[in-house]
Amino acid sequence: MNGSKPERLVCVGAHAADMEFTAGAVVANYTRAGHHSTFLHLTLGERGHRSLPPADYAEQKKAEAARAAAILGAEARWFDIPDGELLADEPTKRRIAVALRELRPTILIAHWRGSIHKDHIAAHAMMDDARFYACLGAIPLPGDLPPAPYCRIYYADNWEDPYGFVPEVYVDTTDTHEQWVEACSAYEIFRPGGAGFRYQDYYRALSVCRGAVAGFPHAVAFMKPQALLQAKGDLLP
Numbered sequence: 749m750n751g752s753k754p755e756r757l758v759c760v761g762a763h764a765a766d767m768e769f770t771a772g773a774v775v776a777n778y779t780r781a782g783h784h785s786t787f788l789h790l791t792l793g794e795r796g797h798r799s800l801p802p803a804d805y806a807e808q809k810k811a812e813a814a815r816a817a818a819i820l821g822a823e824a825r826w827f828d829i830p831d832g833e834l835l836a837d838e839p840t841k842r843r844i845a846v847a848l849r850e851l852r853p854t855i856l857i858a859h860w861r862g863s864i865h866k867d868h869i870a871a872h873a874m875m876d877d878a879r880f881y882a883c884l885g886a887i888p889l890p891g892d893l894p895p896a897p898y899c900r901i902y903y904a905d906n907w908e909d910p911y912g913f914v915p916e917v918y919v920d921t922t923d924t925h926e927q928w929v930e931a932c933s934a935y936e937i938f939r940p941g942g943a944g945f946r947y948q949d950y951y952r953a954l955s956v957c958r959g960a961v962a963g964f965p966h967a968v969a970f971m972k973p974q975a976l977l978q979a980k981g982d983l984l985p
Protein backbone atom coordinates (compact mmCIF):
# COMPACT_ATOMS: atom_id res chain seq x y z
CA MET A 749 0.00 0.00 0.00
CA ASN A 750 3.10 2.20 -0.20
CA GLY A 751 2.58 3.45 3.32
CA SER A 752 -0.89 4.84 2.58
CA LYS A 753 -3.71 4.06 4.94
CA PRO A 754 -5.85 1.06 4.04
CA GLU A 755 -9.02 1.86 2.14
CA ARG A 756 -12.27 -0.02 2.53
CA LEU A 757 -14.39 -0.06 -0.63
CA VAL A 758 -18.03 -1.01 -0.40
CA CYS A 759 -19.92 -1.37 -3.66
CA VAL A 760 -23.70 -1.31 -3.15
CA GLY A 761 -25.58 -2.70 -6.14
CA ALA A 762 -29.26 -3.24 -6.76
CA HIS A 763 -28.61 -6.72 -8.15
CA ALA A 764 -25.77 -9.20 -7.89
CA ALA A 765 -23.50 -8.53 -10.92
CA ASP A 766 -24.22 -4.80 -11.23
CA MET A 767 -21.17 -3.74 -9.25
CA GLU A 768 -18.81 -6.48 -10.40
CA PHE A 769 -19.45 -5.62 -14.06
CA THR A 770 -19.10 -1.86 -13.55
CA ALA A 771 -16.54 -1.50 -10.76
CA GLY A 772 -14.98 -4.94 -10.41
CA ALA A 773 -11.73 -4.05 -12.15
CA VAL A 774 -11.25 -1.10 -9.82
CA VAL A 775 -11.99 -3.32 -6.84
CA ALA A 776 -9.23 -5.62 -8.08
CA ASN A 777 -6.87 -2.65 -8.28
CA TYR A 778 -7.54 -1.97 -4.61
CA THR A 779 -7.45 -5.52 -3.31
CA ARG A 780 -4.20 -6.19 -5.17
CA ALA A 781 -2.73 -3.22 -3.32
CA GLY A 782 -3.81 -4.66 0.03
CA HIS A 783 -7.04 -2.75 0.55
CA HIS A 784 -10.36 -4.33 1.56
CA SER A 785 -13.50 -4.48 -0.54
CA THR A 786 -17.03 -5.80 -0.19
CA PHE A 787 -19.87 -6.13 -2.68
CA LEU A 788 -23.24 -5.57 -1.04
CA HIS A 789 -26.06 -6.77 -3.29
CA LEU A 790 -29.43 -5.39 -2.21
CA THR A 791 -31.17 -8.10 -4.22
CA LEU A 792 -29.79 -11.13 -6.02
CA GLY A 793 -31.49 -10.29 -9.31
CA GLU A 794 -33.07 -13.72 -9.20
CA ARG A 795 -36.09 -12.94 -11.37
CA GLY A 796 -34.15 -12.24 -14.55
CA HIS A 797 -33.45 -15.73 -15.86
CA ARG A 798 -35.06 -16.83 -19.09
CA SER A 799 -35.95 -20.33 -17.88
CA LEU A 800 -34.89 -21.01 -14.27
CA PRO A 801 -37.44 -20.43 -11.48
CA PRO A 802 -36.42 -17.54 -9.22
CA ALA A 803 -35.66 -19.82 -6.24
CA ASP A 804 -33.24 -21.87 -8.31
CA TYR A 805 -31.69 -18.86 -9.95
CA ALA A 806 -31.22 -17.23 -6.54
CA GLU A 807 -29.01 -20.14 -5.48
CA GLN A 808 -27.08 -19.86 -8.72
CA LYS A 809 -26.63 -16.11 -8.24
CA LYS A 810 -25.33 -16.62 -4.69
CA ALA A 811 -22.70 -19.02 -5.99
CA GLU A 812 -21.83 -16.70 -8.87
CA ALA A 813 -21.55 -13.69 -6.57
CA ALA A 814 -19.30 -15.53 -4.14
CA ARG A 815 -17.04 -16.78 -6.92
CA ALA A 816 -16.81 -13.39 -8.65
CA ALA A 817 -15.94 -11.65 -5.39
CA ALA A 818 -13.32 -14.25 -4.53
CA ILE A 819 -11.61 -13.82 -7.91
CA LEU A 820 -11.52 -10.07 -7.29
CA GLY A 821 -10.07 -10.57 -3.80
CA ALA A 822 -13.25 -9.16 -2.25
CA GLU A 823 -16.14 -10.33 -0.11
CA ALA A 824 -19.78 -10.64 -1.14
CA ARG A 825 -22.92 -10.01 0.89
CA TRP A 826 -26.53 -9.86 -0.11
CA PHE A 827 -29.88 -9.00 1.39
CA ASP A 828 -32.98 -11.17 1.07
CA ILE A 829 -35.05 -8.46 -0.65
CA PRO A 830 -36.95 -9.84 -3.68
CA ASP A 831 -35.64 -8.79 -7.08
CA GLY A 832 -37.81 -6.07 -8.59
CA GLU A 833 -39.27 -5.07 -5.21
CA LEU A 834 -36.47 -2.88 -3.85
CA LEU A 835 -38.00 0.16 -2.18
CA ALA A 836 -36.23 3.30 -1.01
CA ASP A 837 -37.92 3.06 2.38
CA GLU A 838 -36.71 3.74 5.91
CA PRO A 839 -36.25 0.10 6.97
CA THR A 840 -34.03 -0.59 3.96
CA LYS A 841 -32.01 2.61 4.45
CA ARG A 842 -31.37 1.60 8.06
CA ARG A 843 -30.48 -1.93 7.02
CA ILE A 844 -27.87 -0.54 4.63
CA ALA A 845 -26.70 1.83 7.37
CA VAL A 846 -26.10 -1.09 9.75
CA ALA A 847 -24.06 -2.81 7.04
CA LEU A 848 -22.04 0.39 6.57
CA ARG A 849 -21.34 0.54 10.30
CA GLU A 850 -20.11 -3.05 10.11
CA LEU A 851 -18.05 -2.59 6.96
CA ARG A 852 -16.81 0.95 7.71
CA PRO A 853 -16.18 2.01 4.10
CA THR A 854 -13.84 4.82 3.20
CA ILE A 855 -15.10 4.72 -0.38
CA LEU A 856 -18.64 3.87 -1.42
CA ILE A 857 -19.58 2.92 -5.00
CA ALA A 858 -23.27 3.36 -5.80
CA HIS A 859 -25.74 3.52 -8.68
CA TRP A 860 -26.25 6.77 -10.54
CA ARG A 861 -29.86 8.00 -10.36
CA GLY A 862 -30.59 8.31 -14.09
CA SER A 863 -31.66 4.71 -14.55
CA ILE A 864 -34.15 2.73 -16.59
CA HIS A 865 -34.49 0.22 -13.73
CA LYS A 866 -36.64 0.92 -10.68
CA ASP A 867 -34.37 -1.09 -8.35
CA HIS A 868 -31.35 0.93 -9.45
CA ILE A 869 -33.24 4.20 -8.84
CA ALA A 870 -34.21 2.99 -5.37
CA ALA A 871 -30.65 1.91 -4.60
CA HIS A 872 -29.34 5.32 -5.60
CA ALA A 873 -32.02 7.15 -3.64
CA MET A 874 -31.08 5.40 -0.39
CA MET A 875 -27.33 5.92 -0.37
CA ASP A 876 -27.08 9.46 1.01
CA ASP A 877 -29.50 8.73 3.83
CA ALA A 878 -27.94 5.36 4.62
CA ARG A 879 -24.51 6.97 4.86
CA PHE A 880 -25.94 9.76 7.01
CA TYR A 881 -27.53 7.27 9.41
CA ALA A 882 -24.36 5.16 9.49
CA CYS A 883 -22.08 8.11 10.24
CA LEU A 884 -24.22 9.93 12.80
CA GLY A 885 -23.70 8.15 16.09
CA ALA A 886 -26.80 9.70 17.63
CA ILE A 887 -28.97 7.70 15.22
CA PRO A 888 -29.88 4.45 16.99
CA LEU A 889 -29.44 1.41 14.79
CA PRO A 890 -29.60 -2.31 15.51
CA GLY A 891 -26.34 -3.74 16.75
CA ASP A 892 -25.24 -0.62 18.61
CA LEU A 893 -22.12 -0.42 16.49
CA PRO A 894 -19.94 2.69 16.57
CA PRO A 895 -20.67 5.23 13.84
CA ALA A 896 -19.03 4.69 10.48
CA PRO A 897 -16.40 7.13 9.24
CA TYR A 898 -17.52 9.63 6.62
CA CYS A 899 -16.86 8.21 3.17
CA ARG A 900 -16.82 9.49 -0.39
CA ILE A 901 -19.44 8.23 -2.85
CA TYR A 902 -18.73 7.57 -6.52
CA TYR A 903 -21.37 6.55 -9.07
CA ALA A 904 -20.75 3.57 -11.33
CA ASP A 905 -20.96 3.58 -15.13
CA ASN A 906 -23.86 1.12 -15.60
CA TRP A 907 -25.57 0.57 -18.96
CA GLU A 908 -28.95 0.76 -17.24
CA ASP A 909 -28.12 4.09 -15.53
CA PRO A 910 -27.23 6.29 -18.54
CA TYR A 911 -29.42 9.37 -18.16
CA GLY A 912 -27.30 12.31 -17.13
CA PHE A 913 -24.27 10.16 -16.37
CA VAL A 914 -21.07 12.15 -16.94
CA PRO A 915 -17.75 10.31 -16.70
CA GLU A 916 -15.64 12.45 -14.41
CA VAL A 917 -13.09 10.11 -12.83
CA TYR A 918 -11.14 7.60 -14.91
CA VAL A 919 -9.29 4.71 -13.29
CA ASP A 920 -6.65 2.75 -15.21
CA THR A 921 -7.76 -0.89 -15.08
CA THR A 922 -5.35 -2.29 -17.63
CA ASP A 923 -3.48 -4.47 -15.14
CA THR A 924 -6.63 -6.04 -13.71
CA HIS A 925 -8.65 -6.28 -16.93
CA GLU A 926 -8.24 -10.03 -17.44
CA GLN A 927 -8.87 -10.73 -13.74
CA TRP A 928 -12.08 -8.70 -14.03
CA VAL A 929 -13.17 -10.64 -17.14
CA GLU A 930 -12.59 -13.92 -15.28
CA ALA A 931 -14.56 -12.68 -12.27
CA CYS A 932 -17.50 -11.44 -14.34
CA SER A 933 -17.50 -14.71 -16.26
CA ALA A 934 -18.54 -16.41 -13.03
CA TYR A 935 -21.96 -15.00 -13.90
CA GLU A 936 -23.92 -16.85 -16.57
CA ILE A 937 -25.27 -13.55 -17.90
CA PHE A 938 -21.72 -12.33 -18.68
CA ARG A 939 -20.84 -15.35 -20.79
CA PRO A 940 -21.65 -15.17 -24.52
CA GLY A 941 -25.32 -16.02 -25.09
CA GLY A 942 -26.00 -16.02 -21.35
CA ALA A 943 -28.52 -13.18 -21.44
CA GLY A 944 -30.55 -11.13 -23.85
CA PHE A 945 -28.26 -8.16 -23.24
CA ARG A 946 -24.65 -8.55 -24.42
CA TYR A 947 -23.04 -7.70 -21.07
CA GLN A 948 -19.55 -8.86 -21.93
CA ASP A 949 -19.45 -7.08 -25.29
CA TYR A 950 -20.78 -3.90 -23.72
CA TYR A 951 -18.52 -3.70 -20.68
CA ARG A 952 -15.35 -4.86 -22.47
CA ALA A 953 -15.95 -2.28 -25.18
CA LEU A 954 -16.73 0.36 -22.56
CA SER A 955 -13.39 -0.30 -20.86
CA VAL A 956 -11.68 0.40 -24.19
CA CYS A 957 -13.74 3.56 -24.83
CA ARG A 958 -13.11 4.98 -21.38
CA GLY A 959 -9.46 3.99 -21.68
CA ALA A 960 -9.16 5.78 -25.02
CA VAL A 961 -10.34 9.01 -23.43
CA ALA A 962 -8.09 8.60 -20.40
CA GLY A 963 -5.00 7.44 -22.26
CA PHE A 964 -4.97 3.89 -20.91
CA PRO A 965 -5.62 0.58 -22.71
CA HIS A 966 -8.54 -0.02 -20.32
CA ALA A 967 -10.28 2.25 -17.85
CA VAL A 968 -13.40 2.47 -15.71
CA ALA A 969 -15.19 5.78 -15.26
CA PHE A 970 -17.18 7.13 -12.34
CA MET A 971 -19.31 10.17 -11.70
CA LYS A 972 -18.96 12.25 -8.56
CA PRO A 973 -21.65 13.78 -6.35
CA GLN A 974 -22.08 17.52 -6.80
CA ALA A 975 -20.37 18.25 -3.48
CA LEU A 976 -17.19 16.47 -4.55
CA LEU A 977 -16.94 18.77 -7.60
CA GLN A 978 -16.26 21.73 -5.32
CA ALA A 979 -12.62 22.78 -5.17
CA LYS A 980 -11.30 24.93 -2.36
CA GLY A 981 -8.09 26.95 -2.27
CA ASP A 982 -6.59 30.39 -2.68
CA LEU A 983 -5.98 29.98 -6.42
CA LEU A 984 -7.89 28.29 -9.22
CA PRO A 985 -7.36 24.52 -9.09
Ligand SMILES: [Zn+2]
Pocket residue numbers: 762763766793865868908
Ligand atom coordinates in the same frame (compact mmCIF):
# COMPACT_ATOMS: atom_id res chain seq x y z
ZN1 LIG B 1 -29.25 -4.26 -11.93
